[in-house]
Structures are given as C-alpha cells and as structure tokens.
Amino acid sequence: MALLREDLEDLTDDEDFLEYEFEKKKHAKLSDGELENFLRKRGTNFEKLTYFHDLHKRFEKNVVSTLKNMGMDVDVANRFNYTEDKIEKADIILPIGGDGTFLLASSKVKDNKKPVIGFNSDPNRSEGHLCLPKKIFYKHQGSNRKAANGKSLSYNKFSIIMYDFKGNFEWLLRSRIRITLVVSEEENLIPNYLHAVDNDIPGSIVQNKDGVKVLPYLALNEVFMGETLSARVSHLQLRLNGSTETTNLKCSGICVSTGTGSTSWHLSINRLPAQSVAELLRLIDIDATEGKDGLAAVLSDIYNKNLIFPPDDKRMGFTIRDLISAGVWPQPKGIKSRGFATKIEVKSSCFDASLVVDGGVAFTFNDGAIVLLEIIPEDALRTVIFKD
Template identity: 70%
Template sequence: MYSIQTIVKKLHFGTNIFLGVSFKMFSDEAKFIKTEKVLVVSKLSKYEHEKIRHKNLSEQELEALIRNRGTDYEKLIHHHELHNRFKENVVSTLRNMGCEVEVVNRLNYTEDKVEKADVIVPTGGDGTFLLAASKVKDNKKPVIGFNSDPNRSEGYLCLPKKYSTDIRGAIEKLQMGKFDWLMRSRIRTTLMVSEEENLTPIYLHGIDAEDSIPECSCSISGVKILPVLALNEVFMGEKLAAKVSHLQMRLNGSTQMTNLKCSGICVSTGTGSTSWHLSINRLPAQSVAELLRLIDIDATEGKDSLATILSEIYNKNLIFPPDDKRMGYTIRELISAGVWPQPKGIKPRGFATKVEVKSNCFDASLVIDGGVSFNFNDGAIALLEVFPEDALRTVVLKD
C-alpha cells in the first residue's frame, strides 16, 4: 500500500515528465524568418469598440453615455492610450530595423494583406492573436504576438512578457534564428446542413467586419469546409445556456453514435487546453479536500495542503502539447441518469483524432474560437479533424 506522500511524489514526477517533453516536438526545418514586410494586427480597445458602436455620438455624448452606465471612463481611456503607445512602440521599432510595416485591426484585416506580408505580428493579447491566426490558412506564414498589457493579461499565445519591454531583442532573435518552430495544431470543421443559409457566419464581438470571413456556399449536397480553422476550440450546443443540448457523437470513425443530453460539447486543441478546456475540467482544491475526507484524511484547503497539491497536479495534467495531433473533447455537464446517455459507457472527457457531432437541438450554434458562430440546428452534422497542413506556424524564443 502506497502512502499519500508516495502517491503525490509519483504524480508530481509524472507531471514534470509530461511538461518537460510537451514543447520539444518542433520542426527540424531551417530556422529563418523574413521580416521585410510585417503586418501588425492591433487589437481594438474597449474605447474604440464604444466609438464604433455609437458612431453617431460626439466625444462628449459618448463620455456621458459611458459614465451614466457606471463604467470607469478614466480607466477606459487609460488602457486605450496604454495600448496605443505600445502599438506605436512596436511599429517604430520594426521600422527603425528596416522593416516595411502595415497596421490593421479587426475592421480591415484581410487575407489579401496576409498574403503580401512576410510575418504577422498581433499586438494585444490572446484574443488579438486568435484574430490574426484566423486569416492564415496554411502552415507557412509565421504568426508572432506581443502582449501589449502584460500586467493585466496572461497572453499565453504571445511571446513571454519580458519581450513586451524588449521588442527589439525579440525581433533580433527572430532574424538570427534563435528560436524553435512550434506548429500549433488547428481543427478543420466540415459542416453538413440541409439549408444553405445555415452556413452564414455570425460574429460574436459586437462588430461585424465586412468581408472579415467570407460566407460559405454549399459545394456538394450541403457539405462545406468552414473557412476558419480553430486554434483553441470548437463548441457545439444550444445558444441559451439554460437549455439542454440534445446531441449525437461519434469518435474516431466508429459506426456507433451516442445520444447525449448535456450543456454542449467542447473540442479543444493542445493550444486551447490552457483555455476553456482547462476551465471546464479544472478540479478545485475544495473538491479534492472533500474526497480526502471521505477516506478519513483530515484535509484542509490551504496553500500548501495535500488537497491543493493534488488539485494543481491534476489540473496541470489536463494540458496537452499545442502540436498534438489529437483533439481533447469534453461533454459539458453530461446527464447520466435513466436511459441517458444512449448507449451507456461514453467518457465525459477524452482524446480523439476524429469527432463527428449531429445536432438534435432547437436553436444551437457551432462556435469557433469564441469569435464566429454558425447555426447548428436539428439535422446538422459537424466533422472535426486535424491535418498537418492546417497547423499554425509560431515560435518559441531561445533565452
């Protein structure tokens, strides 16, 4: 019989091995990044969003509207100016290093501009990085992000926070090849619908950028590969969170469909495993402590307690490598009572190389990276797969 201390040591050792190897699977291709033409993708600040939403208001009227709402106007302006100063610093640094720079944002970022650039540089946080990645359709064009507000944002997809104050140093490393390639897997979604209008994209950021994502037209019998790849995740379920989602799921080409009642299905990449996937599946120290008490261990939930240590180990092991060819699926709040699921036995969380989901929902959506949605109602079928040619080319800088 192992002691609790022995179990913890073994678990911790296994976690260290996992984390140690997860970022070593890089391409052996020659490391060279051309930086003659740089496309900087800047985030829209919250203040800019407000200006666009209320474009008929004067500056004074907009300020009054925001203040009456109870929003801290000074804070809004502060973070707007903070981001703009950072963006200008990135642009001026690149130009001083001899780069030709064009700056775009959500409203005028197009695939044509991506095609003309040598490298895409999102400037903002993870949301801006996801936006920048959405227009890159192959695994050739590198995407390298700077976190414009490292004190408020983690920016997992961006370069480490120290490079937010050393932009030149980061660019020099890229030019000298002092980095490793990281090919982040992305999910390709094929949607089969009975009505072509169900393939019209719906934007979830409050601003519809014209021509941002082309509308899909059915190619063969209502079957279409969606024109945006998922870097983080694909979610399928009822739009109203309180409604039960009726879905059928099939994994890895199985001939058997499983009927489900749940709160939706989230299918994640390794990149997305640090995001929504982790939040859905995270095990809090409180739950671990309650389990330990069931086996007569007097557990607490303090910082260095056994419950906290086990919780941290469990949660770290939810994360898988960004270049993993598998997808991690999660059935949110799976109803496991009576006849559900049909048939029994499906795991609420696992890995798959192919995921097929059929909708029996009333008013559902399929959402890619939390930014663009497609109707996913009764009869619609989504096939989710990962292909090497769809990977996103990013970098890990060497210290």
C-alpha cells in the first residue's frame, strides 16, 4: 500500500495546511527559527500556518499507525519519491490531504485496476469532492464534532473508517480524458507546470503509428484550451463526435469536462446566479426576490444542480466560454455554447495559447496545433463509494 502526502501542493483554500512545508522547501537554507522570524516579518499568521500543518501530520501519523496495526505494509511517499515503481508495488493508493493531493496521486495511475481512495485530513474545513465524504468521519462521532477548545478533531477513529470497507462499498470507475496532440514542433510538447514545483513528469509521451503524440496525462477533471492572456480572443476550430463539419469560433476558450470535473470548473463557468433568474422573472411580470428561499434562488439551485453529471459517464461536457455570436460568427451558425460529446477535436488558430490539464500542467497550443479528446474505458480511475 502506498500513501501519498503532498508536501508541495498548490496552495488551494482547502489545503493551506501544506503551506508550511512549501515555505520550508522554498527557504531551505533557513533554520526553523529563522524561517519563523521571516514569515512573521512578512505578515504571515504563523500560528495558523503551523496549526493546520500539525493537524495534517497528526492525521497522517494516525492513518499510518492504524494500517500497520491492521497488518498492512505501508510506504509513505511525497511528490518527489512517488514513483512508478512504488505505484507498481502497491495494491492501493491512499492520498492524504485534499482534492489537489488526490489529483496528483491519480495522475500517475494509468489504468483502471489500481484503486485510489482519498482521505481528507481536515474534513471540518474542507469538502473535498474527490476524497471520502465528510459523513464517513462523523459516522461514529455523534454530534461531538469539535474538541472542547473549539478546534478541529484529529479523528483517531480511522480504524472504524477502514472497517466500513468490508463489504460496505462499491467500485466507482471515474472516466478520464485521453489527450492526443498533433504539433509541428517538438518543443511544444514540453510541459509547463503551473504549481510551485515543476520537476514532476508523470511518464513519457507516447508516439503512435501516425506520428501524433499521446500525452502522459489523463484528465480527471477537465482540459482547457485558449489564449493564455484572458483578454485576448481565442480563435479555435471545433469538431464534435467525428463529424466532418468544422465550426470556426471566437471565444474565451473551450473547457472540456468529465463527470468528476462537472462539480468544479464546468459548474463555475455555467452557473446561473439567482440575480439573473430574478431579472428574467421580472421580465415576465413575476415579482421575484433574490433571497435564499425566494423563487429565483430555488430555480437557480435546480438549474445549477442539473449541470452536474455522473463521474462514470462516458460523455464529455464541453463549454465554449463567452462565445461570440454576432455577424458571421460562429461559422457556420447553430452550435450551442454547451453540450455533450463522445469525441472532440479542436484545432488552434491562436497566437499564444495553452492546453491545460486539470489546472496543473500546460502545453503550448498555438496556430496549427490539433488535439483529440476522448474517453477510453481502460483509462478510468478506480475509486470507491460507500453504500448508504
């Protein structure tokens, strides 16, 4: 069994407990005392920083000791030593942290055989759609979710959680997007990492018999294509489901999502705010408020929930951001700004664009580059869901 604890994850809101390790790595020449003085002088809330770091470490220690007490061999890995060899030897991968850590751990698992099961090390503060649900941690805690001092519990009931795996779960094969990229220049295949560390290549780029390149990344959430500078218009050509018809677009980029990713960027792009619903209702002489229990909020919530689709869906959801629909654009007319497809091909006519996988790694996607996106069953990620 391999456990991944992420030392240098991108510092998202739900994983700010990782920032202390990041600062230690970034300022490796400073002693602990010097680092504390530096951070305090900078204005960092040092107590908060170390509190969440310690909380995470206690959780990690508890997981490791519990698994060993259950007779399991445990190999704890971080970003730098999480290798293909470790993955090959492991029966199961258990990322400990949040969704960012889960994405990193799963990025190196290339088939649907090896289970990846995420544990949220701070479920009091973080939802974590990819990790086990918060209710699992509270199952035997009753209503006592806080310690007497009001701080988060460290959850020393991990063995109870492991007991739930005995016949109380079902496998969930989360669809992932395979990315085949056609470029004229080899340097366009050099990955650009968007987080703090840029030396984590998950595998070799595969060249198939036609000379095109299959990237060593399977997108669990989404693939985005568009100009790097958001103010610049993205010129893209889109073909859906193997059609011979190409639609020329001017937009702010295209986001292609899995069902897993439909709760993330896909939802944020397409979300309909209660304000917009209320304004539409007023146009048909319905007096609508934007309050929590008002008609506009209820309709907005129903609409937004329907944007989410199952993580094992074999379709991809595509969204054309800010589609310009004026004059001759799009060419030809008729394409919807959002929909589903089983195969998507995008050709770039952009100036300085990127193709971004799961918000973590980018490739140059300029004029002439072509990408084929598709979901292949054997690329799925094996995870679990608990029975009610």
